[in-house]
Amino acid sequence: xxxxxxxxxxxxxxxWPAERTVLTRANAADGYPRALTPLSQDLIVxxxxxxxxxxxxxxxxxxxxxxxxAPYMWAMWGHIYINADQMANLGAALPGSSRQSIYQQYMGxxxxxxxxxxxxxxxxRLDSLRTVGPVLVGMAASASGAQRRFDAQxxxxxxxxxxxxxxxxxxxxxxxxxxxxxxxxxxxxxxxxGIASASFEACQKLLTKAIGKPAADLTNRLHSGSGGNxxxxxxxxxxxxAGLARQRPELVAALTAGDPAAEVTGLDPxxxxxxxxxxxRFGHHTAPELELxxxxxxxxxxxxxxxxxxxxxxxxxxxxxxxxxxAAAEAELDASVRGALRPAVTRLLAFSRRQMALRENAKTxxxxxxxxxxxxxxxxxxxxVERGVPExxxxxxxxxxxxxxxxxxxxxxxxxxxxxxxxxxxxLTMPELIEAGPGYAxxxxxxxxxxRGLLPEDDVRPDASKLTGVGASAGRVxxxxxxxxxxxxxxxxxxxxxxxxVDPGWAxxxxxxxxxxxxxxxxxxxxxxxxxxxxxxxxxxVKAGTAVIRDGSTVTVDGSTGEVLLNTDEx
Numbered sequence: 001x002x003x004x005x006x007x008x009x010x011x012x013x014x015x016w017p018a019e020r021t022v023l024t025r026a027n028a029a030d031g032y033p034r035a036l037t038p039l040s041q042d043l044i045v046x047x048x049x050x051x052x053x054x055x056x057x058x059x060x061x062x063x064x065x066x067x068x069x070a071p072y073m074w075a076m077w078g079h080i081y082i083n084a085d086q087m088a089n090l091g092a093a094l095p096g097s098s099r100q101s102i103y104q105q106y107m108g109x110x111x112x113x114x115x116x117x118x119x120x121x122x123x124x125r126l127d128s129l130r131t132v133g134p135v136l137v138g139m140a141a142s143a144s145g146a147q148r149r150f151d152a153q154x155x156x157x158x159x160x161x162x163x164x165x166x167x168x169x170x171x172x173x174x175x176x177x178x179x180x181x182x183x184x185x186x187x188x189x190x191x192x193x194g195i196a197s198a199s200f201e202a203c204q205k206l207l208t209k210a211i212g213k214p215a216a217d218l219t220n221r222l223h224s225g226s227g228g229n230x231x232x233x234x235x236x237x238x239x240x241x242a243g244l245a246r247q248r249p250e251l252v253a254a255l256t257a258g259d260p261a262a263e264v265t266g267l268d269p270x271x272x273x274x275x276x277x278x279x280x281r282f283g284h285h286t287a288p289e290l291e292l293x294x295x296x297x298x299x300x301x302x303x304x305x306x307x308x309x310x311x312x313x314x315x316x317x318x319x320x321x322x323x324x325x326x327a328a329a330e331a332e333l334d335a336s337v338r339g340a341l342r343p344a345v346t347r348l349l350a351f352s353r354r355q356m357a358l359r360e361n362a363k364t365x366x367x368x369x370x371x372x373x374x375x376x377x378x379x380x381x382x383x384x385v386e387r388g389v390p391e392x393x394x395x396x397x398x399x400x401x402x403x404x405x406x407x408x409x410x411x412x413x414x415x416x417x418x419x420x421x422x423x424x425x426x427x428l429t430m431p432e433l434i435e436a437g438p439g440y441a442x443x444x445x446x447x448x449x450x451x452r453g454l455l456p457e458d459d460v461r462p463d464a465s466k467l468t469g470v471g472a473s474a475g476r477v478x479x480x481x482x483x484x485x486x487x488x489x490x491x492x493x494x495x496x497x498x499x500x501x502v503d504p505g506w507a508x509x510x511x512x513x514x515x516x517x518x519x520x521x522x523x524x525x526x527x528x529x530x531x532x533x534x535x536x537x538x539x540x541x542v543k544a545g546t547a548v549i550r551d552g553s554t555v556t557v558d559g560s561t562g563e564v565l566l567n568t569d570e571x
Contacts, residue, residue, distance in 0.1 A: 017070060045080070146361075168382065189366055224532050255312065311493060315493070470562050
């Protein structure tokens with residue numbers, strides 16, 4: 001698990017399940033790629049769990065509280081894990097989904113073709129039939145009103161800010177107003193992710209039946225460039241700003257030199273207006289977005305300008321590649337699917353395409369709340385320093401509320417201890433899948449994986465010539481590989497971006513990539529959805545890409561087959 005003995009070091013924020021539980025990071029790593037500070041961890045573990053429950057138990061009525069007695073969200077040494085078995089139960093409750101598909105999505109493993117799904121008992125089948133109608137109605141209602149819901153939440157969150165320069169005494173009421181909508185914002189994320197997952201899977205199954213062969217690649221291509229995706233639009237903002245900058249040599253020079261934002265914006269009024277509008281819409285982005293210690297584009301516009309500087313070197317692209325990929329897929333669909341199934345395919349495909357935008361847009365309210373929390377900490381900063389808290393992200397959430405209300409803060413020595421322990425957590429390389437119980441955590445065994453209908457991952461040799469993952473966005477590209485840990489790491493436009501995982505804050509970097517290869521993720525992970533929307537070839541879930549792909553080597557990425565050929569410059 002790591003060089004350090006984690007069990008002798010009883011990290012103070014690790015919470016142990018009361019009974020044996022299988023936990024996964026595979027579907028959580030794109031949102032939480034590294035160990036979180038205590039304040040961020042508290043907010044996520046508490047309120048995301050509440051949002052999941054509200055959606056499935058109250059809004060859909062697909063589950064009862066007693067069906068999920070344990071938390072969905074866990075934190076082990078600062079790293080967020082998800083209760084895999086409990087999440088799989090949701091797959092059984094959602095029409096068009098299944099336990100095995102949720103296991104595959106959340107554990108990032110291939111299905112075992114020899115596995116036979118146990119036939120549910122008669123009572124379970126009867127209960128499913130009773131709930132399927134109401135659940136379908138709830139899903140349809142949630143989907144139809146989702147974007148209006150997100151827009152209303154965004155407006156409400158922005159309206160909670162006391163002023164552009166709030167007084168420290170306003171911070172606690174402001175924080176409590178944000179708290180009052182946080183569970184609802186997490187439910188919004190589940191609406192987008194849950195319905196998108198179910199509709200995408202149902203679409204692929206129907207297409208497979210209609211064409212008589214596996215339809216994963218066709219499904220991906222039919223969902224290219226679906227439109228309305230806020231994460232992809234953040235990437236397109238970079239291209240627009242680069243286009244404006246090219247018209248002014250002095251802007252190009254300033255951006256290339258990495259001049260401060262205040263100096264860059266003073267060079268051209270049109271660029272200044274476009275940048276301000278972009279920051280107003282997308283300034284809450286960063287990577288990782290849900291770590292309060294990470295500054296956003298609003299706080300550090302130089303992050304965005306660095307990506308604009310990179311895009312200045314991007315060659316002109318003729319036409320919209322995503323639209324071309326989608327048009328070719330539609331022609332293939334027209335030629336191969338006719339008859340009784342065609343109307344059903346057309347309706348389901350249209351519905352599923354709409355959910356791709358909701359998959360990404362659903363995250364906006366909660367990401368915006370986190371940026372508003374950064375504003376709270378900025379406004380309260382002087383008062384917190386006076387009370388002995390120069391780094392409030394190392395407070396627990398209830399401690400922060402108490403200090404803002406006038407309670408005593410933890411002593412400086414305690415804060416220093418937390419800072420050091422978090423630093424140690426950041427150095428850990430945690431496994432994707434673990435079994436945890438009272439006071440213990442171990443990597444999951446191959447037997448436990450197979451018992452859930454999946455295949456254990458293959459060992460990848462350091463000298464491997466090929467990696468195989470999940471093809472998420474079609475296209476074949478041969479280019480230089482750049483292994484990145486941050487979207488601001490250096491790479492040239494057109495390079496193959498190789499990373500462990502990415503969140504929506506990477507969208508601007510993805511927009512400049514020639515192709516994307518990710519260790520972790522499924523067909524509906526953020527990287528996959530954004531790459532598909534932008535028409536960039538993408539392979540996810542290769543497991544060992546960052547370990548075996550040499551930075552600067554030439555690789556070939558095939559987003560249809562899911563293959564990544566290594567060191568193709570040596571062949």
